Amino acid sequence: GAVVSQHPSWVICKSGTSVKIECRSLDFQATTMFWYRQFPKQSLMLMATSNEGSKATYEQGVEKDKFLINHASLTLSTLTVTSAHPEDSSFYICSASVGWYGYTFGSGTRLTVV
């Protein structure tokens, strides 16, 4: 089946630094990728949708200058959290659209900003 590989699985960074999270589609071409954020005991909150070769579409309230999304190829999408602060600590999850009515999720990245 379609697999999305997400790395790193966890990262700790200092406040003010930037962190990059990668999602790779291993056996299919991901035309559309979705990035979610999930706080403890809460649901997934969509941050942005990216289409290969296009600028990402951000959900209302999500700072596009802080959460940089790049989807330069059909197999790789990245999320960069710039100038991270403790309130950015969360679980970040990517998802790819697979065919029609198919979505596959990465394993998630636990970001802790200290």
Add this chain to the structure above:
Amino acid sequence: QQQVKQSPQSLIVQKGGISIINCAYENTAFDYFPWYQQFPGKGPALLIAIRPDVSEKKEGRFTISFNKSAKQFSLHIMDSQPGDSATYFCAATPGNEKLTFGTGTRLTIIP
């Protein structure tokens, strides 16, 4: 109109029992209704999904019941096992677009 309401928030079921989680939606454009299972520290995994042209879909111990007129759908887990203890999310989408997730149900199966 984009919301998907999910209940209960948490559920405790005895081993071997039936776990039932309910979701309701407003947007009549939704036409794909998946259920996801998520373990702590992991991404969601598709459990089962349904389109509105059928009222029920069964895969192993998991069944989705769909009521189009009431705009409700539910997940039934038969013969619930401790390994089923996880958080379950319903979702919906109007075609191949972004998913709208329910708020989640934390299921605990006790011996």
